[in-house]
Amino acid sequence: MKKLINKPDDVVREELEGIQIAHPDMVKVFFDPNYIVRADAPVEGKVGIVSGGGSGHEPLHGGFVGMGMLDAACPGAVFTSPTPDQMLEATKAVDGGAGVLHIVKNYTGDVLNFEMAADLAADEDIEVEAVVTNDDVAVQDSLYTAGRRGVGVTVLLEKIAGAAAEQKRPLKDVAEIARRVNAQGRSMGMALTSCTVPTAGKPTFDLPEDEMEIGIGIHGEPGRSRMKVKSAAEITEMLATPILEDLPFEESDEVLAFVNGMGGTPLIELYIIYNELSKILDKRGIKIVRNLIGPYITSLEMAGCSITLLKMDEELLHLWDAPVNVPALRWGI
Amino acid sequence: MGDKNMNITRDKIITWIEAFSAAIAENKVYLTDLDSAIGDGDHGVNMDRGFQAVLTKLPSVSNQDIGAILKVVGMTLVSTVGGASGPLYGTFFIQMARKTNGKLELTLDDWIATIESGLDGVIRRGKANPGDKTMIDSILPALEALKTAAGNDKSLAEALSASAQAAHQGMEDTIPLVAKRGRASYLGERSAGHQDPGATSSYLLFKTAAEVLP
Numbered sequence: 016m017k018k019l020i021n022k023p024d025d026v027v028r029e030e031l032e033g034i035q036i037a038h039p040d041m042v043k044v045f046f047d048p049n050y051i052v053r054a055d056a057p058v059e060g061k062v063g064i065v066s067g068g069g070s071g072h073e074p075l076h077g078g079f080v081g082m083g084m085l086d087a088a089c090p091g092a093v094f095t096s097p098t099p100d101q102m103l104e105a106t107k108a109v110d111g112g113a114g115v116l117h118i119v120k121n122y123t124g125d126v127l128n129f130e131m132a133a134d135l136a137a138d139e140d141i142e143v144e145a146v147v148t149n150d151d152v153a154v155q156d157s158l159y160t161a162g163r164r165g166v167g168v169t170v171l172l173e174k175i176a177g178a179a180a181e182q183k184r185p186l187k188d189v190a191e192i193a194r195r196v197n198a199q200g201r202s203m204g205m206a207l208t209s210c211t212v213p214t215a216g217k218p219t220f221d222l223p224e225d226e227m228e229i230g231i232g233i234h235g236e237p238g239r240s241r242m243k244v245k246s247a248a249e250i251t252e253m254l255a256t257p258i259l260e261d262l263p264f265e266e267s268d269e270v271l272a273f274v275n276g277m278g279g280t281p282l283i284e285l286y287i288i289y290n291e292l293s294k295i296l297d298k299r300g301i302k303i304v305r306n307l308i309g310p311y312i313t314s315l316e317m318a319g320c321s322i323t324l325l326k327m328d329e330e331l332l333h334l335w336d337a338p339v340n341v342p343a344l345r346w347g348i
Numbered sequence: 349m350g351d352k353n354m355n356i357t358r359d360k361i362i363t364w365i366e367a368f369s370a371a372i373a374e375n376k377v378y379l380t381d382l383d384s385a386i387g388d389g390d391h392g393v394n395m396d397r398g399f400q401a402v403l404t405k406l407p408s409v410s411n412q413d414i415g416a417i418l419k420v421v422g423m424t425l426v427s428t429v430g431g432a433s434g435p436l437y438g439t440f441f442i443q444m445a446r447k448t449n450g451k452l453e454l455t456l457d458d459w460i461a462t463i464e465s466g467l468d469g470v471i472r473r474g475k476a477n478p479g480d481k482t483m484i485d486s487i488l489p490a491l492e493a494l495k496t497a498a499g500n501d502k503s504l505a506e507a508l509s510a511s512a513q514a515a516h517q518g519m520e521d522t523i524p525l526v527a528k529r530g531r532a533s534y535l536g537e538r539s540a541g542h543q544d545p546g547a548t549s550s551y552l553l554f555k556t557a558a559e560v561l562p
């Protein structure tokens with residue numbers, strides 16, 4: 016294992032210490048239990064938004080804390096969901112009297128821990144609603160699985176719900192908008208290489224030099240199929256087609272196209288994928304009205320990418336364009 | 349059969365928690381390897397992190413009642429383990445605590461009610477059914493074996509030993525199952541042929557119980 020770390024057990028704590036001294040204008044970091052809140056929390060009369068998940072997906076979620084997006088993020092150990100005590104403290108810290116929205120990616124651990132946290136918050140008379148993201152079309156959605164995994168849509172949802180909360184909309188509305196984003200978005204990812212969890216010290220899975228995994232999860236969970244590496248055009252087609260057919264996205268739909276890097280892939284390649292994606296959408300008469308390109312929901316040093324398409328409407332567009340000022344996104348200010 | 353009237357004392361409960369923590373530490377790599385095959389390779393690390401924290405908390409509650417001790421175990425797991433197993437094992441111990449509040453000794457019948465309460469909590473929280481390839485696939489047969497033993501007027505030691513055997517069988521019986529809950533369910537049919545890590549750690553609960561509780 017080759018990594019820029021000191022000790023594997025100190026990775027999350029030292030990262031949080033780095034965030035704390037890098038962005039004191041935007042966030043405050045608390046330890047034991049670990050959580051990050053926006054510097055001016057709680058904002059009176061505003062719905063507080065709390066998300067969280069295993070570490071290793073940076074900038075998700077800590078990089079999205081601040082004006083116009085999240086009020087708090089709870090980082091777990093690398094690839095392990097955080098615990099209810101973190102979520103409870105974060106929930107209390109951001110409760111401005113208008114209730115708190117929990118944004119939860121659909122993994123059994125995340126869901127169970129956030130459920131326990133919501134029970135604990137209810138005991139303290141804080142109104143909590145949870146929205147679960149499950150946009151990964153690589154996974155079968157059936158009664159016989161834990162359901163689809165929450166991936167790229169989570170980033171877009173955090174931005175859009177954050178903007179709705181910033182306008183002081185009530186909890187019910189913010190939750191409804193968040194659920195709409197999840198319902199209208201779909202994603203799929205692929206990996207060129209594995210990733211190594213620091214405490215594990217060896218790659219999560221083996222992937223031969225000339226092969227790729229299509230449908231990979233953000234924790235290195237196996238995908239749909241493994242094959243020889245293909246061209247960017249063919250890979251984009253393999254990711255975009257299942258996404259387009261699932262919702263389905265149709266001619267004259269307007270979309271936000273999000274090409275995400277898995278952590279180890281340079282922007283030059285992500286722009287090549289974006290170029291291919293725009294050709295595919297063009298051919299189907301689907302219009303890209305907004306885009307996001309870069310590493311926003313990563314999987315440590317994994318090389319690869321994911322594509323997320325979100326069907327937009329006037330309200331979502333307006334909320335996407337609203338000002339945001341967080342460590343990993345900034346516009347309109 | 350003098351030992352028919354033997355009860356589980358508070359000190360034995362503490363010894364059991366310590367023995368289980370040691371078993372988890374010993375099997376950390378094994379549990380993690382099982383989880384690597386069908387999950388994300390952290391079950392041993394998660395459980396060990398939790399039970400090491402439990403060990404540091406135990407001395408401060410060792411003179412309280414069994415319910416108080418089990419509650420501290422559960423709360424500590426909830427706040428240190430994370431993942432699916434944190435809330436599930438945490439709930440297991442917290443619900444066991446509800447049946448043992450104020451008690452300094454447990455009869456076999458008390459122990460059965462305690463395990464049953466813990467299992468009900470796990471099922472309520474995780475919504476798994478028997479055969480879904482989860483930790484309940486070793487806990488449920490262990491509970492049934494305890495009930496059968498009690499019905500046949502067996503001693504505490506015999507009942508605990510039967511529950512360990514049943515948990516072991518339940519653990520092995522997860523091998524051919526297709527996972528329907530947790531991360532392993534993403535694999536669908538590919539999860540068959542592997543033993544469930546959570547059912548394996550749960551077997552260790554009953555194995556250590558049979559060793560130290562009688």
Ligand SMILES: Nc1ncnc2c1ncn2[C@@H]1O[C@H](COP(=O)(O)OP(=O)(O)O)[C@@H](O)[C@H]1O
Binds near residue numbers: 431530
């Ligand atoms: N819904 C559930 N109900 C009961 N047990 C479950 C459930 N989901 C997962 N498990 C158990 O949890 C174990 C995995 O635990 P762990 O690896 O620590 O958590 P994670 O899956 O979040 O990484 C599985 O082997 C299984 O026995």
Ligand SMILES: [Mg+2]
Binds near residue numbers: 391431531
């Ligand atoms: Mg695991």
